Structure formats: C-alpha cells, structure tokens
Amino acid sequence: MSKEKNNEKSAVSELFNLVSSFISKNWHYILAFFLTFAVVTAILWYDANTSETMASFAIDEYEVGQVADKTIYATKSLNEDALYPVAIEKGEKIIRKGFPITEEEYFKLQKMADSPVYVNYRAFCDKILYIILVSVLWIVLFNPVLLKRKAEVKEVILECVLFVIVFFASSFGMKNAIFQNAFTLPVMIPSVFSAFLVAILFGQTSAIFFSALLSLGVLGASSFQIVPALFTLAVCVSSSRIVMKIERRIDMVFASLMQAVLNVVFIVFFKVMFNSDFNDAVFVFPGVALNGFLSGILVLGFLTPLESIMNTASVFRLMDLSDQNAPVLRKLLLTASGTHQHCMMVAQLAENACKEIGANALLARVGAYYHDIGKMEHPEYFTENNIDTENKHTDLNPSLSVSVIKSHIKLGVEKAHQLRLPKSIIDIIAEHHGNSVITYFYNKAKEKDENVIPEDYAYPGNPPSSKESAVVMLADVCEAACKSLEKPTAQRLEKFIQELINSKIESGQLDNSALTFGELTKIRDIFVRILAAYYHGRIKYQNQKDPDAQDGTETEKSFSSEKDKTKLSDNPEKN
Secondary structure, three states, rough: HHHHHHHHHHEEEHHHHHHHHHHHHHHHHHHHHHHHHHHHHHHHHHHHHOOOEEOEEEEEHHOOOOOOOEEEEEOOOOOOOOOOOOOOOOOOOOEEOOOOHHHHHEEEEEEEHHOOOOOHHHHHHHHHHHHHHHHHHHHHHHHHHHHHEEEOOOHHHHHHHHHHHHHHHHHHOOOOOOOOOOOOOOHOOOOHHHHHHHHHHHHHHHHHHHHHHHHHHHHHHOOHHHHHHHHHHHHHHHHHHHHHHHHOOOOOHHHHHHHHHHHHHHHHOOOOOOOOOOOOOOHHHHHHHHHHHHHHHHHHHHHHHHHHHHOOOOOHHHHHOOOOHHHHHHHHHHHHHHHHHHHHHHHHHHHHHHHHHOOOOHHHHHHHHOHHHHHOOOHHHHHOOOOOOOOOOOOHHHHHHHHHHHHHHHHHHHHHHHHHOHHHHHHHHHHOOOOOOOOOOOOOOOHHOOOOOOOEOOOOOOOOOOOOHHHHHHHHHHHHHHHHOOOOOOHHHHHHHHHHHHHHHOOOOOOOOOOOOOHHHHHHHHHHHHHHOOOOOOOOOOOOOOOOHHHHHHHHHHHHHHHHHHHHHHOHHOO
C-alpha cells in the first residue's frame, strides 16, 4: 500500500512539475489569451444585457394577436415605473401556448425585454462555448507544426488586440439600425486592416490562419449570420495575398485600390449567391470599397511605430536594411572589403535559391548582407581580406586561431542587437555556421595532438532553424569553398557543391531547417548556374601577355626606368 501511495504521489508531483514548467515557459501566451477571453466575454455580457430578450426568446418573435407557441412565466417580480405602469409578479403566466397574445400581455413582454434583469443566459452561454472552441482552434492553428515556426509573443498580442477590435465592431454594429443587415455590417468591420497588418508584420501563413479565426469571430458576434463571416474570410485571404507582392511603401496605395475593388466584387458575389436584392447598393458598394482603401492607408500610418516597437522583419523594414548606404554596410566595405564582396555574393546565391523553393527571398538576401558583420572587429584574420599581406594564422596556435574565427559569430550577434536588427536576421547571423567543426584548424591541431576534442573546434551556434537561415549557410560555404576549386566548370561545380551539401546533411546541420531533398536539389542547381556564370572563362586577346612572364617583367622594368629618367629631367636641381 505504501508503495502504491508513493507511486501516486510521484505521479502527481511529476504532473504538477510538468504543468508548472509549461506555465512558466508560456505564461505570456496564457496571459494574452486569458485577457482576450475576458474582454470578449465582457462584450458578450453587455450585448446580452442590452438585447431585447426575455427568458431565452427575442421580443421580435412575438406580436399582438399572434398565437403563442410557448407558455412564458415571469421569473422575477417587476414593479411599476413611468415607462411601463404595470406590475409583474414572479411566477405570473405572461402568455399561454395556443392562445392569441393580447395587448396587455405584449406590453408585459416588452417590459420584461427592456428590463436588465432579463438576460438571455442560454444565448450568452452558447456564445461563451463558441468562443472557447475558437480559442482551441487558435491554439491548434498557431502550433509550431502547422505554422512551421514558434509564434512570437508580440505576434499573439497584436492578433488578440485585432480580434477584440473586430469582434467589438461586429457585435455593436448589430445594434445599429444601419448595420443590422447582413450585407451592411461588413462596411464597418476592420477585417482588411487587421489582415494587412498581420501579413506585413508576420507573414502570409500567419495572416491566413488569423483570417479564419477572424471570420469565426465575426460569425459569433453577428448572431451567426453567414454572409458577414464569409465576406470577412474572403477579404482577409485576398488582402493577405496582395501585400506579399509589395516591396515599397507606395505599393500599399495600389494594394489598397485593388482591395477596394475586390471588396465590391465579393459583396456582389454574395448578394447573387444568397439571392439578395440590390436596394442598398448605393450605401453598401461605396462603403465596402472605402473600407478596403482606408484600411491600406491606415496601415501605412500604423506600420512605422509598430515596426519600431515590435522590431519585426516586415518587407518595408527589410528593404530599409538592404540599403547599401546603411552605416554598418559602408563600414564593412571600408574595413573588410573582401568580406563585403563575399556577403554580396552570398546574398545573390541565397536570394535566388529562396525564390526557387518558395522561401522568403528578401529575408535571405538581407540576412546574407549582415551575416558576417562580426568580422569587422578583426578583418585581418580572415583570408578574404588578406590580399597583399601574409596569413595571420601562420604563426598562431590552432586553438588560438579557432577562438578568433569563432568570435565573429558572437561579435556579429552583439552588433546586431546594438543595431536592433529583427530577430530573424539575428538568427541567421547566429546560425549560419551552426555547430559545425572548423575542419582546417581541427586537422592542424590533430596533427600535433591525437586527443583533440572536436567540440573545442566547433562553432558555438545552433543549426539553422528556418529555410532562409539554412540557405544562407549553404550559400556561405559554397561561395567560400568554390573559390579554391581549380578549373571551376559547371560539371566540377555541381559535383563539388553536392559534396558540400551532403557534408552539411551528414553533420546534422539541416535537421531543423525543414528543407526537403527536392528543395536541396533546386538550391544546388541555382548555385551551380550562378557560380558557373561568375567563374566563366574568356577568350584570350591578341598579343595578350602574362604579366608574370619574363618579357613582361622586362617591359615593366623598361617602363619604370623611362619614368625615372623623366623625373630626373624634370627636376634638375635634385640631380
């Protein structure tokens, strides 16, 4: 018995530790969801308290002279007042099933409906259960498996705020006589604005999932009217797709105009689909068009502060960072020109490869621009910057050389944090070497000591966690390694690059990147095509001489002597 009790206690203790660990790691998300649920519940409660309901039936279901389909009793006593000078006793039978409703009975029904003590608890509870189901779906959709990345806290907070705004607009639009119609309600719902923001700041996948949640929220807030929900889903998905093609802020104006047209197209489609008349077209069509256009203009105003506060890798932020006149890139060019040229080539490879596999090409390009900014501190220790000087590592111990080489990762991450670069860029800087071994210095060290530990000669980072980061890693190693390849023909490049990719696969550097073998083949082909064009040969010009040849050297000496004679004749006083 004592063993069973101890086992039960250990199981409970283990479960408690697991729950505590989960809460401590995810308390930001839990708090955001709890506050959102509390606000939505408050909106639903206010809606239930201000709706014309009695018990669980709406007042507009009844009229004078109608035969009652159910007997209704008063659940509470109500005193006379100036508006309704009639008293109602608890338990009083207000209307009877099968009997016509009299004016006095209808008057009492109105008094019950307008009284705040009569809340449609059943409808309220139904909507609470519905919101719980939407919350569960939210958790499922934004799972790292489906989203293919972990949702950021700032992303969840923004989406929660936008969901509350849309839910509030939908719920209170139903209380306004102008927007109570299923086709007029979409005029005041800021769904396009919400989808624009999420798509630009956090990507298309997140925006598509959020579009589904928004449409379900509108469905619940609009008393389960299908037209506003379908319209919300359609415009959110279209707007999420439209903004993925823009690169400049001015493009948002054209995206807004396009979305305004699509809003009108969608509302016409749903009117035809649900066999509705066009009597309200004068209000609805300009209304939804203005909604789409103003949403894009408002997004332009909100983007700059949100980009600064959330430090996200939006398309506009990335375009700003890609400017070659940025101070850090200018400094890289001046202090480490070889590294700068290497970064430009890696960026070209990574961008084209990402375009081929459908990854974020702009993110890969900008990440490649900044991936080696840590080399600015000690540029002379990296071979691409040693043009006319001898190798600094010649007289250094391999362990010391490795510490210098490895330090450019840490220095680069520190510099990136100082510049407040987006997290996705910092991840590329930290992951572009993964935890791979620096084989050159490891082999040199092994020649001196067979007991050398490989981990001591490995980079301190983690393997790439995204496709973009993995592509930059492959572009980095291929661009650097192919420089040492003799006779870099397309066939030799293809074989060599395949070997480099295979080595990364075997060492586990691509395990967390979600790259498929098909995508790796496409990446290899792109690298081969670009590098083969870069290392292409040229036809030798007539009378072209090798500058290292003897006759070339004699010509150079002859030119130098003639130049010296000219200097002497020009300066007779110094002769």
